[in-house]
Amino acid sequence: MTIAEFLHMDGYALYVWGAYGVTLAVLALNVILARQQRRKALRAILRVAQRDRSRA
Amino acid sequence: MSEGPGIMTVLGALIRRDLLLALRRRAQALNPLVFFVIVVTLFPLGLGPEPNLLQKLAPGVLWVAALLSAMLSLESMFHSDFEDGSLEQLLLVPQPVFIIVLAKALTHWLLSGLPLLLLAPLLALWLHLPNEAVRVLLITLVLGTPVLSLIGAIGVALTVGLRRGGVLLSLLVLPLYIPVLIMGAGAVDGAAAGLSVGAQLSILGALLAFAVTLAPWAAAAALRISME
Amino acid sequence: MWLWIHKFGSPKYFYTVSGRMLPWLAGATTLLIVLGLYLGLIASPADYQQSEAVRIMYIHVPSAWNSLFIYLLMAAAAAIGLIWNIKLADIVAAVSAPIGASFTFITLVTGSLWGKPMWGTWWEWDARLTSELILLFLYLGYIALQSAFEDRRLAARASAVLAIVGAVNVPIIYYSVQWWNTLHQPQSLGIGVSAIHPSMLWPLLIMAISFKLLYVVILLMRTRAEVLERERNNAWVQELAQALAGKNLIRS
Numbered sequence: 414m415t416i417a418e419f420l421h422m423d424g425y426a427l428y429v430w431g432a433y434g435v436t437l438a439v440l441a442l443n444v445i446l447a448r449q450q451r452r453k454a455l456r457a458i459l460r461v462a463q464r465d466r467s468r469a
Numbered sequence: 470m471s472e473g474p475g476i477m478t479v480l481g482a483l484i485r486r487d488l489l490l491a492l493r494r495r496a497q498a499l500n501p502l503v504f505f506v507i508v509v510t511l512f513p514l515g516l517g518p519e520p521n522l523l524q525k526l527a528p529g530v531l532w533v534a535a536l537l538s539a540m541l542s543l544e545s546m547f548h549s550d551f552e553d554g555s556l557e558q559l560l561l562v563p564q565p566v567f568i569i570v571l572a573k574a575l576t577h578w579l580l581s582g583l584p585l586l587l588l589a590p591l592l593a594l595w596l597h598l599p600n601e602a603v604r605v606l607l608i609t610l611v612l613g614t615p616v617l618s619l620i621g622a623i624g625v626a627l628t629v630g631l632r633r634g635g636v637l638l639s640l641l642v643l644p645l646y647i648p649v650l651i652m653g654a655g656a657v658d659g660a661a662a663g664l665s666v667g668a669q670l671s672i673l674g675a676l677l678a679f680a681v682t683l684a685p686w687a688a689a690a691a692l693r694i695s696m697e
Numbered sequence: 698m699w700l701w702i703h704k705f706g707s708p709k710y711f712y713t714v715s716g717r718m719l720p721w722l723a724g725a726t727t728l729l730i731v732l733g734l735y736l737g738l739i740a741s742p743a744d745y746q747q748s749e750a751v752r753i754m755y756i757h758v759p760s761a762w763n764s765l766f767i768y769l770l771m772a773a774a775a776a777i778g779l780i781w782n783i784k785l786a787d788i789v790a791a792v793s794a795p796i797g798a799s800f801t802f803i804t805l806v807t808g809s810l811w812g813k814p815m816w817g818t819w820w821e822w823d824a825r826l827t828s829e830l831i832l833l834f835l836y837l838g839y840i841a842l843q844s845a846f847e848d849r850r851l852a853a854r855a856s857a858v859l860a861i862v863g864a865v866n867v868p869i870i871y872y873s874v875q876w877w878n879t880l881h882q883p884q885s886l887g888i889g890v891s892a893i894h895p896s897m898l899w900p901l902l903i904m905a906i907s908f909k910l911l912y913v914v915i916l917l918m919r920t921r922a923e924v925l926e927r928e929r930n931n932a933w934v935q936e937l938a939q940a941l942a943g944k945n946l947i948r949s
Contacts, residue, residue, distance in 0.1 A: 432810040451918065628842075679869075
Protein backbone atom coordinates (compact mmCIF):
# COMPACT_ATOMS: atom_id res chain seq x y z
CA MET A 414 0.00 0.00 0.00
CA THR A 415 1.40 3.40 -0.92
CA ILE A 416 1.13 6.37 1.37
CA ALA A 417 -1.42 7.95 -0.89
CA GLU A 418 -3.56 4.82 -0.77
CA PHE A 419 -3.12 4.71 3.00
CA LEU A 420 -4.39 8.24 3.43
CA HIS A 421 -7.19 7.71 0.94
CA MET A 422 -8.55 4.63 2.77
CA ASP A 423 -10.40 3.48 -0.32
CA GLY A 424 -12.59 6.57 -0.29
CA TYR A 425 -13.43 6.29 3.38
CA ALA A 426 -10.76 8.77 4.43
CA LEU A 427 -13.20 11.22 6.00
CA TYR A 428 -14.73 8.55 8.19
CA VAL A 429 -11.64 6.62 9.19
CA TRP A 430 -9.38 9.61 9.78
CA GLY A 431 -12.23 11.56 11.29
CA ALA A 432 -12.80 8.78 13.80
CA TYR A 433 -9.13 8.37 14.64
CA GLY A 434 -8.72 12.14 14.80
CA VAL A 435 -11.56 12.68 17.26
CA THR A 436 -10.28 9.84 19.41
CA LEU A 437 -6.78 11.26 19.45
CA ALA A 438 -8.07 14.75 20.24
CA VAL A 439 -10.27 13.69 23.14
CA LEU A 440 -7.65 11.40 24.68
CA ALA A 441 -4.90 13.97 24.25
CA LEU A 442 -7.16 16.52 25.93
CA ASN A 443 -7.55 14.19 28.89
CA VAL A 444 -3.80 13.76 29.24
CA ILE A 445 -3.11 17.47 28.86
CA LEU A 446 -5.73 18.47 31.40
CA ALA A 447 -4.30 15.93 33.83
CA ARG A 448 -0.84 17.43 33.55
CA GLN A 449 -2.21 20.94 33.85
CA GLN A 450 -4.04 20.00 37.00
CA ARG A 451 -0.85 18.69 38.56
CA ARG A 452 1.13 21.77 37.62
CA LYS A 453 -1.57 24.07 38.92
CA ALA A 454 -1.63 22.26 42.25
CA LEU A 455 2.14 22.38 42.65
CA ARG A 456 2.34 26.03 41.66
CA ALA A 457 -0.35 26.97 44.14
CA ILE A 458 1.48 25.13 46.91
CA LEU A 459 4.73 26.93 46.12
CA ARG A 460 3.05 30.30 45.95
CA VAL A 461 1.55 29.83 49.41
CA ALA A 462 4.89 28.59 50.77
CA GLN A 463 6.67 31.65 49.39
CA ARG A 464 4.09 33.94 50.86
CA ASP A 465 4.51 32.29 54.25
CA ARG A 466 8.25 32.54 54.02
CA SER A 467 8.22 36.23 53.12
CA ARG A 468 5.83 36.91 55.98
CA ALA A 469 7.86 34.98 58.54
CA MET B 470 -40.29 -0.25 78.02
CA SER B 471 -42.77 -0.17 75.15
CA GLU B 472 -41.51 -0.83 71.64
CA GLY B 473 -43.36 2.13 70.21
CA PRO B 474 -45.72 2.05 67.22
CA GLY B 475 -45.23 -0.73 64.72
CA ILE B 476 -44.01 -0.32 61.17
CA MET B 477 -47.43 -0.51 59.58
CA THR B 478 -48.79 2.06 61.99
CA VAL B 479 -46.04 4.50 61.15
CA LEU B 480 -46.51 3.86 57.43
CA GLY B 481 -50.23 4.48 57.71
CA ALA B 482 -49.75 7.59 59.80
CA LEU B 483 -47.27 9.13 57.38
CA ILE B 484 -49.44 8.42 54.35
CA ARG B 485 -52.52 9.81 56.04
CA ARG B 486 -50.64 12.96 57.06
CA ASP B 487 -49.23 13.59 53.60
CA LEU B 488 -52.55 12.92 51.90
CA LEU B 489 -54.25 15.38 54.24
CA LEU B 490 -51.61 18.00 53.48
CA ALA B 491 -52.03 17.38 49.76
CA LEU B 492 -55.77 17.64 50.08
CA ARG B 493 -55.43 21.08 51.59
CA ARG B 494 -53.49 22.21 48.55
CA ARG B 495 -55.82 20.48 46.14
CA ALA B 496 -54.91 22.67 43.19
CA GLN B 497 -51.25 21.84 43.50
CA ALA B 498 -52.00 18.14 43.72
CA LEU B 499 -53.88 18.29 40.45
CA ASN B 500 -50.98 19.87 38.54
CA PRO B 501 -49.31 16.65 37.36
CA LEU B 502 -52.64 15.40 36.05
CA VAL B 503 -53.36 18.53 34.08
CA PHE B 504 -49.79 18.36 32.81
CA PHE B 505 -50.38 14.80 31.66
CA VAL B 506 -53.42 15.81 29.67
CA ILE B 507 -51.75 18.87 28.17
CA VAL B 508 -48.63 17.00 27.10
CA VAL B 509 -50.67 14.32 25.37
CA THR B 510 -52.67 17.05 23.66
CA LEU B 511 -49.49 18.61 22.30
CA PHE B 512 -48.76 15.65 20.09
CA PRO B 513 -51.80 15.76 17.82
CA LEU B 514 -51.31 19.51 17.66
CA GLY B 515 -47.69 19.13 16.70
CA LEU B 516 -47.98 16.13 14.41
CA GLY B 517 -51.39 16.53 12.81
CA PRO B 518 -54.70 14.81 13.55
CA GLU B 519 -54.36 11.85 11.19
CA PRO B 520 -55.74 8.84 13.11
CA ASN B 521 -53.31 6.24 11.78
CA LEU B 522 -50.29 8.29 12.78
CA LEU B 523 -51.66 9.03 16.24
CA GLN B 524 -52.56 5.43 16.77
CA LYS B 525 -49.04 4.33 15.97
CA LEU B 526 -47.52 6.92 18.27
CA ALA B 527 -50.05 6.53 21.08
CA PRO B 528 -48.22 3.97 23.27
CA GLY B 529 -44.99 5.97 23.28
CA VAL B 530 -46.70 9.33 23.70
CA LEU B 531 -48.85 8.15 26.60
CA TRP B 532 -45.93 6.59 28.38
CA VAL B 533 -43.57 9.53 27.87
CA ALA B 534 -46.28 11.85 29.15
CA ALA B 535 -46.80 9.61 32.20
CA LEU B 536 -43.07 9.64 32.84
CA LEU B 537 -42.79 13.39 32.61
CA SER B 538 -45.78 14.11 34.81
CA ALA B 539 -44.52 11.65 37.45
CA MET B 540 -41.24 13.49 37.40
CA LEU B 541 -42.80 16.91 37.62
CA SER B 542 -44.32 16.19 41.01
CA LEU B 543 -41.29 14.39 42.44
CA GLU B 544 -39.75 17.43 44.04
CA SER B 545 -42.67 17.82 46.41
CA MET B 546 -41.90 14.44 47.94
CA PHE B 547 -39.56 15.74 50.60
CA HIS B 548 -39.58 19.43 49.87
CA SER B 549 -42.03 20.85 52.37
CA ASP B 550 -40.78 18.58 55.14
CA PHE B 551 -37.25 19.65 54.40
CA GLU B 552 -38.20 23.31 54.43
CA ASP B 553 -39.92 23.31 57.81
CA GLY B 554 -37.44 20.98 59.47
CA SER B 555 -39.78 18.03 59.97
CA LEU B 556 -37.64 15.87 57.67
CA GLU B 557 -34.84 16.00 60.20
CA GLN B 558 -37.29 14.95 62.87
CA LEU B 559 -38.60 12.12 60.75
CA LEU B 560 -35.10 10.72 60.38
CA LEU B 561 -34.85 10.46 64.15
CA VAL B 562 -37.76 8.05 64.59
CA PRO B 563 -36.84 4.57 65.84
CA GLN B 564 -38.40 2.94 62.82
CA PRO B 565 -36.07 2.28 59.87
CA VAL B 566 -35.73 5.19 57.46
CA PHE B 567 -36.84 3.15 54.47
CA ILE B 568 -40.34 3.13 55.93
CA ILE B 569 -40.41 6.88 55.58
CA VAL B 570 -39.26 6.58 51.99
CA LEU B 571 -41.84 3.92 51.26
CA ALA B 572 -44.56 6.11 52.72
CA LYS B 573 -43.46 9.11 50.68
CA ALA B 574 -43.22 7.10 47.47
CA LEU B 575 -46.62 5.56 48.06
CA THR B 576 -48.17 8.97 48.66
CA HIS B 577 -46.53 10.29 45.50
CA TRP B 578 -47.98 7.39 43.57
CA LEU B 579 -51.44 7.83 45.06
CA LEU B 580 -51.42 11.47 44.03
CA SER B 581 -49.76 11.35 40.63
CA GLY B 582 -49.59 7.75 39.42
CA LEU B 583 -52.96 6.33 40.35
CA PRO B 584 -54.96 9.25 38.88
CA LEU B 585 -53.28 8.64 35.54
CA LEU B 586 -55.12 5.34 35.42
CA LEU B 587 -58.38 7.28 35.46
CA LEU B 588 -57.28 9.71 32.77
CA ALA B 589 -55.52 7.20 30.54
CA PRO B 590 -58.60 5.67 28.84
CA LEU B 591 -59.80 9.13 27.81
CA LEU B 592 -56.43 10.08 26.39
CA ALA B 593 -56.11 6.70 24.68
CA LEU B 594 -59.41 7.48 23.02
CA TRP B 595 -58.08 10.81 21.76
CA LEU B 596 -55.11 9.04 20.23
CA HIS B 597 -57.28 6.34 18.66
CA LEU B 598 -55.67 3.52 20.61
CA PRO B 599 -57.57 0.26 19.97
CA ASN B 600 -59.52 -1.22 22.90
CA GLU B 601 -57.36 -4.30 23.44
CA ALA B 602 -54.39 -2.01 23.86
CA VAL B 603 -56.16 0.20 26.39
CA ARG B 604 -56.51 -2.71 28.80
CA VAL B 605 -52.80 -3.45 28.49
CA LEU B 606 -52.06 0.26 28.87
CA LEU B 607 -53.79 0.28 32.23
CA ILE B 608 -51.90 -2.81 33.36
CA THR B 609 -48.56 -1.27 32.36
CA LEU B 610 -49.44 1.92 34.19
CA VAL B 611 -50.40 0.01 37.35
CA LEU B 612 -47.11 -1.88 37.24
CA GLY B 613 -44.92 0.92 35.98
CA THR B 614 -45.98 4.13 37.73
CA PRO B 615 -45.09 2.85 41.22
CA VAL B 616 -41.62 2.11 39.85
CA LEU B 617 -41.41 5.71 38.70
CA SER B 618 -42.31 6.92 42.19
CA LEU B 619 -39.81 4.57 43.83
CA ILE B 620 -36.88 5.36 41.55
CA GLY B 621 -37.85 9.01 41.69
CA ALA B 622 -37.59 8.87 45.46
CA ILE B 623 -33.90 8.06 45.14
CA GLY B 624 -33.33 11.09 42.95
CA VAL B 625 -35.26 13.39 45.26
CA ALA B 626 -33.42 12.08 48.30
CA LEU B 627 -30.10 12.86 46.61
CA THR B 628 -31.05 16.41 45.66
CA VAL B 629 -33.27 17.46 48.55
CA GLY B 630 -30.64 19.67 50.15
CA LEU B 631 -29.68 21.43 46.94
CA ARG B 632 -30.99 24.76 45.80
CA ARG B 633 -32.53 24.58 42.33
CA GLY B 634 -32.14 20.81 42.24
CA GLY B 635 -35.11 20.47 39.90
CA VAL B 636 -33.42 20.11 36.52
CA LEU B 637 -30.61 18.07 38.03
CA LEU B 638 -33.26 15.73 39.40
CA SER B 639 -34.64 15.15 35.90
CA LEU B 640 -31.15 14.50 34.54
CA LEU B 641 -30.54 11.90 37.22
CA VAL B 642 -33.86 10.14 37.12
CA LEU B 643 -34.86 10.02 33.43
CA PRO B 644 -32.13 7.61 32.29
CA LEU B 645 -33.18 5.26 35.07
CA TYR B 646 -36.78 5.47 33.84
CA ILE B 647 -35.88 4.23 30.38
CA PRO B 648 -36.37 0.46 30.95
CA VAL B 649 -39.86 1.11 32.32
CA LEU B 650 -40.64 3.26 29.28
CA ILE B 651 -39.36 0.64 26.85
CA MET B 652 -41.30 -2.20 28.45
CA GLY B 653 -44.46 -0.20 29.09
CA ALA B 654 -44.74 1.38 25.67
CA GLY B 655 -43.55 -1.86 24.08
CA ALA B 656 -46.33 -3.82 25.73
CA VAL B 657 -49.03 -1.40 24.63
CA ASP B 658 -47.58 -1.33 21.14
CA GLY B 659 -47.59 -5.11 20.97
CA ALA B 660 -51.16 -5.29 22.21
CA ALA B 661 -52.25 -2.76 19.58
CA ALA B 662 -50.72 -5.04 16.96
CA GLY B 663 -52.55 -8.02 18.38
CA LEU B 664 -49.44 -9.76 19.70
CA SER B 665 -49.06 -11.44 23.07
CA VAL B 666 -47.35 -9.23 25.63
CA GLY B 667 -46.79 -11.59 28.53
CA ALA B 668 -43.02 -11.12 28.37
CA GLN B 669 -43.13 -7.34 28.67
CA LEU B 670 -45.65 -7.44 31.48
CA SER B 671 -43.61 -10.01 33.39
CA ILE B 672 -40.54 -7.82 33.05
CA LEU B 673 -42.51 -4.83 34.28
CA GLY B 674 -43.63 -6.89 37.24
CA ALA B 675 -40.04 -7.90 37.90
CA LEU B 676 -38.95 -4.25 37.73
CA LEU B 677 -41.65 -3.38 40.24
CA ALA B 678 -40.54 -6.13 42.62
CA PHE B 679 -36.95 -5.01 42.21
CA ALA B 680 -37.80 -1.38 42.83
CA VAL B 681 -39.92 -2.07 45.89
CA THR B 682 -37.16 -4.05 47.55
CA LEU B 683 -34.13 -1.94 46.65
CA ALA B 684 -35.21 1.62 45.98
CA PRO B 685 -36.38 2.52 49.51
CA TRP B 686 -33.07 1.31 50.81
CA ALA B 687 -31.03 3.42 48.38
CA ALA B 688 -33.26 6.44 48.93
CA ALA B 689 -32.94 6.07 52.71
CA ALA B 690 -29.13 6.03 52.40
CA ALA B 691 -29.30 9.08 50.15
CA LEU B 692 -31.61 10.86 52.55
CA ARG B 693 -29.32 10.26 55.50
CA ILE B 694 -26.37 11.55 53.48
CA SER B 695 -28.25 14.62 52.28
CA MET B 696 -29.33 15.51 55.79
CA GLU B 697 -25.92 15.16 57.40
CA MET C 698 -5.66 -7.58 54.08
CA TRP C 699 -7.05 -4.74 56.19
CA LEU C 700 -3.53 -3.52 56.81
CA TRP C 701 -2.93 -3.45 53.08
CA ILE C 702 -6.14 -1.53 52.39
CA HIS C 703 -5.41 0.88 55.19
CA LYS C 704 -1.86 1.40 53.93
CA PHE C 705 -3.04 1.82 50.38
CA GLY C 706 -5.66 4.24 51.54
CA SER C 707 -2.92 6.53 52.78
CA PRO C 708 -2.53 9.32 50.22
CA LYS C 709 1.22 9.56 50.69
CA TYR C 710 1.77 5.87 50.15
CA PHE C 711 -0.43 5.95 47.08
CA TYR C 712 1.45 8.95 45.72
CA THR C 713 4.88 7.35 46.11
CA VAL C 714 3.89 3.97 44.72
CA SER C 715 1.95 5.40 41.79
CA GLY C 716 4.86 7.70 41.06
CA ARG C 717 7.11 4.71 40.59
CA MET C 718 4.58 2.80 38.51
CA LEU C 719 3.56 5.64 36.23
CA PRO C 720 6.55 5.81 33.87
CA TRP C 721 6.38 2.06 33.25
CA LEU C 722 2.65 2.13 32.68
CA ALA C 723 2.92 5.11 30.36
CA GLY C 724 5.68 3.40 28.41
CA ALA C 725 3.77 0.16 28.09
CA THR C 726 0.65 2.02 27.03
CA THR C 727 2.50 3.93 24.33
CA LEU C 728 4.08 0.76 22.97
CA LEU C 729 0.81 -1.10 22.88
CA ILE C 730 -1.02 1.78 21.22
CA VAL C 731 1.64 2.08 18.55
CA LEU C 732 1.54 -1.68 17.98
CA GLY C 733 -2.24 -1.68 17.90
CA LEU C 734 -2.37 1.22 15.47
CA TYR C 735 0.16 -0.43 13.22
CA LEU C 736 -1.76 -3.68 13.19
CA GLY C 737 -5.09 -1.94 12.85
CA LEU C 738 -4.27 0.63 10.23
CA ILE C 739 -1.57 -1.06 8.21
CA ALA C 740 -1.02 -4.75 8.78
CA SER C 741 -4.58 -5.98 8.99
CA PRO C 742 -6.69 -6.51 5.88
CA ALA C 743 -9.63 -4.45 4.73
CA ASP C 744 -13.00 -6.05 5.14
CA TYR C 745 -14.70 -7.82 2.25
CA GLN C 746 -17.87 -5.77 2.61
CA GLN C 747 -16.85 -2.67 4.52
CA SER C 748 -13.46 -2.12 2.92
CA GLU C 749 -11.21 0.26 4.82
CA ALA C 750 -14.05 1.59 6.96
CA VAL C 751 -13.76 -1.50 9.17
CA ARG C 752 -10.62 0.05 10.69
CA ILE C 753 -12.86 2.30 12.77
CA MET C 754 -13.79 -0.82 14.70
CA TYR C 755 -10.34 -0.87 16.27
CA ILE C 756 -11.10 2.27 18.22
CA HIS C 757 -14.89 2.12 18.42
CA VAL C 758 -15.16 -1.26 20.14
CA PRO C 759 -12.32 -0.75 22.65
CA SER C 760 -13.82 2.64 23.55
CA ALA C 761 -17.20 1.05 24.12
CA TRP C 762 -15.67 -1.60 26.35
CA ASN C 763 -13.80 1.09 28.25
CA SER C 764 -16.88 3.24 28.73
CA LEU C 765 -18.61 0.37 30.50
CA PHE C 766 -15.54 -0.86 32.37
CA ILE C 767 -14.83 2.59 33.76
CA TYR C 768 -18.40 3.08 34.93
CA LEU C 769 -18.32 -0.18 36.88
CA LEU C 770 -14.93 0.66 38.35
CA MET C 771 -16.17 4.12 39.25
CA ALA C 772 -19.18 2.64 41.02
CA ALA C 773 -16.99 0.11 42.84
CA ALA C 774 -14.55 2.81 43.99
CA ALA C 775 -17.46 4.99 45.08
CA ALA C 776 -18.95 2.11 47.04
CA ILE C 777 -15.63 1.43 48.76
CA GLY C 778 -15.30 5.08 49.63
CA LEU C 779 -18.84 5.19 50.97
CA ILE C 780 -18.69 2.00 53.03
CA TRP C 781 -15.17 2.21 54.45
CA ASN C 782 -14.76 5.97 54.37
CA ILE C 783 -11.59 5.91 52.28
CA LYS C 784 -10.93 9.32 50.74
CA LEU C 785 -8.67 7.93 48.04
CA ALA C 786 -11.49 5.75 46.76
CA ASP C 787 -13.72 8.84 46.56
CA ILE C 788 -11.07 10.60 44.52
CA VAL C 789 -10.68 7.66 42.14
CA ALA C 790 -14.42 7.60 41.56
CA ALA C 791 -14.70 11.34 40.99
CA VAL C 792 -11.72 11.43 38.64
CA SER C 793 -12.89 8.43 36.61
CA ALA C 794 -16.15 10.05 35.60
CA PRO C 795 -14.88 12.52 32.99
CA ILE C 796 -12.52 9.88 31.59
CA GLY C 797 -15.39 7.43 31.23
CA ALA C 798 -17.58 10.11 29.70
CA SER C 799 -14.79 10.86 27.21
CA PHE C 800 -14.64 7.23 26.10
CA THR C 801 -18.42 7.14 25.83
CA PHE C 802 -18.32 10.25 23.68
CA ILE C 803 -15.62 8.71 21.48
CA THR C 804 -17.74 5.57 21.11
CA LEU C 805 -20.71 7.61 19.95
CA VAL C 806 -18.75 9.74 17.48
CA THR C 807 -16.77 6.85 16.01
CA GLY C 808 -19.97 4.81 15.89
CA SER C 809 -21.63 7.56 13.92
CA LEU C 810 -18.65 7.86 11.58
CA TRP C 811 -18.64 4.10 11.11
CA GLY C 812 -22.37 4.06 10.52
CA LYS C 813 -22.48 6.63 7.75
CA PRO C 814 -20.57 4.59 5.16
CA MET C 815 -22.27 1.39 6.37
CA TRP C 816 -25.90 2.37 6.65
CA GLY C 817 -25.96 5.68 4.84
CA THR C 818 -27.14 7.65 7.88
CA TRP C 819 -25.15 9.52 10.51
CA TRP C 820 -27.19 7.96 13.29
CA GLU C 821 -29.02 4.72 13.76
CA TRP C 822 -30.82 3.66 16.93
CA ASP C 823 -29.08 0.32 17.20
CA ALA C 824 -28.62 -1.41 20.54
CA ARG C 825 -25.01 -0.45 21.19
CA LEU C 826 -25.22 3.23 20.23
CA THR C 827 -28.48 3.72 22.11
CA SER C 828 -27.06 2.06 25.22
CA GLU C 829 -23.93 4.19 24.94
CA LEU C 830 -26.03 7.33 24.71
CA ILE C 831 -27.90 6.40 27.88
CA LEU C 832 -24.56 5.59 29.55
CA LEU C 833 -23.38 9.07 28.63
CA PHE C 834 -26.44 10.49 30.39
CA LEU C 835 -25.59 8.42 33.46
CA TYR C 836 -22.05 9.80 33.46
CA LEU C 837 -23.24 13.36 32.98
CA GLY C 838 -25.76 12.98 35.79
CA TYR C 839 -23.05 11.72 38.10
CA ILE C 840 -20.73 14.60 37.20
CA ALA C 841 -23.56 17.10 37.60
CA LEU C 842 -24.51 15.78 41.02
CA GLN C 843 -20.90 15.89 42.19
CA SER C 844 -20.52 19.52 41.20
CA ALA C 845 -23.81 20.53 42.79
CA PHE C 846 -22.53 20.03 46.32
CA GLU C 847 -20.16 22.49 47.90
CA ASP C 848 -18.90 20.10 50.53
CA ARG C 849 -16.59 17.56 48.94
CA ARG C 850 -17.34 14.77 51.35
CA LEU C 851 -21.08 15.18 50.89
CA ALA C 852 -20.62 15.27 47.13
CA ALA C 853 -18.63 12.04 47.24
CA ARG C 854 -21.15 10.23 49.40
CA ALA C 855 -24.25 11.36 47.52
CA SER C 856 -22.77 10.61 44.12
CA ALA C 857 -21.63 7.22 45.42
CA VAL C 858 -25.26 6.27 45.97
CA LEU C 859 -26.06 7.49 42.48
CA ALA C 860 -23.16 5.55 40.96
CA ILE C 861 -24.22 2.34 42.68
CA VAL C 862 -27.85 2.76 41.63
CA GLY C 863 -26.64 3.50 38.10
CA ALA C 864 -24.39 0.45 38.04
CA VAL C 865 -27.27 -1.79 39.15
CA ASN C 866 -29.38 -0.28 36.38
CA VAL C 867 -26.78 -0.70 33.63
CA PRO C 868 -27.60 -4.36 32.88
CA ILE C 869 -31.33 -3.61 33.12
CA ILE C 870 -30.98 -0.71 30.69
CA TYR C 871 -28.76 -2.74 28.39
CA TYR C 872 -31.15 -5.66 28.16
CA SER C 873 -34.25 -3.56 27.71
CA VAL C 874 -32.53 -1.62 24.90
CA GLN C 875 -31.47 -4.93 23.31
CA TRP C 876 -35.06 -6.16 23.49
CA TRP C 877 -36.40 -2.85 22.13
CA ASN C 878 -33.89 -3.04 19.34
CA THR C 879 -34.74 -6.57 18.15
CA LEU C 880 -38.35 -5.54 18.11
CA HIS C 881 -37.82 -2.61 15.80
CA GLN C 882 -35.04 -4.23 13.75
CA PRO C 883 -32.55 -1.59 12.67
CA GLN C 884 -29.25 -2.95 11.47
CA SER C 885 -26.61 -3.81 13.99
CA LEU C 886 -23.25 -2.15 13.93
CA GLY C 887 -20.12 -3.94 12.88
CA ILE C 888 -18.90 -7.46 12.95
CA GLY C 889 -19.85 -10.09 15.50
CA VAL C 890 -16.87 -10.57 17.76
CA SER C 891 -17.16 -14.35 17.67
CA ALA C 892 -16.95 -14.48 13.89
CA ILE C 893 -13.89 -12.28 13.75
CA HIS C 894 -10.79 -13.28 11.85
CA PRO C 895 -7.51 -13.50 13.85
CA SER C 896 -5.84 -10.83 11.75
CA MET C 897 -8.57 -8.48 12.93
CA LEU C 898 -8.90 -9.89 16.41
CA TRP C 899 -5.32 -9.11 17.40
CA PRO C 900 -5.39 -5.36 16.71
CA LEU C 901 -8.77 -5.22 18.43
CA LEU C 902 -7.54 -6.92 21.58
CA ILE C 903 -4.30 -4.97 21.67
CA MET C 904 -6.15 -1.67 21.29
CA ALA C 905 -8.60 -2.80 23.98
CA ILE C 906 -5.79 -3.56 26.45
CA SER C 907 -3.94 -0.37 25.59
CA PHE C 908 -7.10 1.68 26.15
CA LYS C 909 -7.53 0.10 29.58
CA LEU C 910 -3.93 0.94 30.41
CA LEU C 911 -4.43 4.46 29.08
CA TYR C 912 -7.36 4.87 31.45
CA VAL C 913 -5.18 3.73 34.35
CA VAL C 914 -2.45 6.17 33.34
CA ILE C 915 -4.82 9.14 33.11
CA LEU C 916 -6.53 8.01 36.31
CA LEU C 917 -3.23 7.90 38.21
CA MET C 918 -2.17 11.28 36.84
CA ARG C 919 -5.38 12.98 37.88
CA THR C 920 -5.64 11.19 41.21
CA ARG C 921 -2.09 12.23 42.05
CA ALA C 922 -2.87 15.84 41.18
CA GLU C 923 -6.01 15.67 43.30
CA VAL C 924 -4.09 14.17 46.21
CA LEU C 925 -1.50 16.96 46.02
CA GLU C 926 -4.24 19.53 46.07
CA ARG C 927 -6.12 18.02 49.01
CA GLU C 928 -3.06 17.20 51.10
CA ARG C 929 -1.37 20.52 50.35
CA ASN C 930 -1.13 21.45 54.00
CA ASN C 931 0.74 18.28 54.86
CA ALA C 932 4.50 18.34 55.29
CA TRP C 933 5.27 15.67 52.72
CA VAL C 934 3.50 17.63 50.00
CA GLN C 935 5.30 20.84 50.91
CA GLU C 936 8.66 19.07 50.81
CA LEU C 937 7.82 17.42 47.53
CA ALA C 938 6.86 20.72 45.94
CA GLN C 939 10.06 22.37 47.14
CA ALA C 940 12.14 19.47 45.86
CA LEU C 941 10.50 19.65 42.43
CA ALA C 942 10.93 23.40 42.31
CA GLY C 943 14.57 22.93 43.26
CA LYS C 944 15.06 20.56 40.37
CA ASN C 945 13.34 23.19 38.23
CA LEU C 946 10.61 20.77 37.28
CA ILE C 947 7.91 23.36 37.76
CA ARG C 948 7.99 26.99 36.84
CA SER C 949 6.76 29.03 39.76
